[in-house]
Amino acid sequence: VSFQEMTNVTALLEFKLLGFSSNPHSQILLFTVFLVVYILTILGNVIIILVVTLEPQLHSPMYKFLKNLSYLEICYTTTIVPKMLANILAKRKSISFSGCMAQLYCFISLGATECYLLAVMAYDRFLAVCEPLHYGGAMTFESCTRLAVGSWVTGVFTGFLPCLMVSRLNFCNYNLIDHFFCDISPLLKLSCSDTTVTEAVIFIISFLVLSSCFLLTLFSYLLIILSILKIPSASGKRTTFSTCSSHLMVVTVYYGTMISMYVRLTYNLSSKINKAVSVLYTVVTPLLNPVIYSLRNKAFKKALEKIVLRH
Numbered sequence: 001v002s003f004q005e006m007t008n009v010t011a012l013l014e015f016k017l018l019g020f021s022s023n024p025h026s027q028i029l030l031f032t033v034f035l036v037v038y039i040l041t042i043l044g045n046v047i048i049i050l051v052v053t054l055e056p057q058l059h060s061p062m063y064k065f066l067k068n069l070s071y072l073e074i075c076y077t078t079t080i081v082p083k084m085l086a087n088i089l090a091k092r093k094s095i096s097f098s099g100c101m102a103q104l105y106c107f108i109s110l111g112a113t114e115c116y117l118l119a120v121m122a123y124d125r126f127l128a129v130c131e132p133l134h135y136g137g138a139m140t141f142e143s144c145t146r147l148a149v150g151s152w153v154t155g156v157f158t159g160f161l162p163c164l165m166v167s168r169l170n171f172c173n174y175n176l177i178d179h180f181f182c183d184i185s186p187l188l189k190l191s192c193s194d195t196t197v198t199e200a201v202i203f204i205i206s207f208l209v210l211s212s213c214f215l216l217t218l219f220s221y222l223l224i225i226l227s228i229l230k231i232p233s234a235s236g237k238r239t240t241f242s243t244c245s246s247h248l249m250v251v252t253v254y255y256g257t258m259i260s261m262y263v264r265l266t267y268n269l270s271s272k273i274n275k276a277v278s279v280l281y282t283v284v285t286p287l288l289n290p291v292i293y294s295l296r297n298k299a300f301k302k303a304l305e306k307i308v309l310r311h
Contacts, residue, residue, distance in 0.1 A: 016177065040118075041074075044309070045289070048069075051303050061124050080180075080283070083095065100177075100182040252284055257280045
């Protein structure tokens with residue numbers, strides 16, 4: 001078969017997603033759980049966006065970045081969960097080749113954007129704690145907007161090359177994806193092409209994005225912790241650390257799952273482990289973010305109470 005003919009076959013290919021279980025009772029249970037989590041995720045992040053928008057006291061750089069993160073989480077989980085829910089109950093659990101590549105691109109781009117946003121939020125907390133006298137001049141409305149827009153734009157470009165390389169692979173007659181969405185690892189396993197170069201490029205991009213953002217975040221928090229330790233009073237230490245603790249928890253959960261999946265060569269992981277870890281960062285983490293920020297942030301809770309009392 002010529003390359004052109006193989007390309008035509010690939011372009012018309014429809015993938016079948018095996019998902020989680022073929023047991024009807026398990027499918028109903030999974031559908032119910034994931035639907036509830038998805039609704040709570042959308043609701044929680046929409047509440048954060050509304051509270052930050054409506055409450056003037058929260059019109060600071062930290063909360064503007066938080067609003068961006070909430071928009072991102074809504075997009076991120078919507079890329080995966082609605083199609084997953086439809087396929088859990090569907091007899092024909094399928095996704096078109098173009099739909100699969102679109103899902104893969106959005107997943108990679110939004111994941112990279114979250115890395116950049118979390119790093120920017122860590123830098124914002126570093127300036128607020130370690131350079132309080134220069135914070136107002138360094139984190140102006142314009143610089144805050146540039147950092148947020150820069151995170152989104154860089155994320156959009158980050159997804160192009162990995163998605164392009166995966167889309168150019170040949171899949172021959174094999175179209176069963178042992179996963180619940182079009183992730184990199186099962187697609188590479190499925191391909192009948194030599195994936196060595198593609199794996200290497202994706203590994204390098206993943207390593208560069210994750211390591212650079214993680215190290216910047218880690219370095220920011222090391223400096224923050226050193227500054228907090230210099231504060232003489234225990235109450236001052238607690239107050240200062242409370243402004244960073246929510247973001248630190250989100251960072252820990254996000255990077256813990258992402259690094260375990262994409263920095264190591266995990267293409268030989270069993271499909272069950274792959275799916276379990278994938279559920280953490282595609283379904284659970286987007287729900288945890290609004291929960292962590294709303295429960296641990298006193299300023300946010302006060303703003304929410306004020307809005308509820310006003311209306």
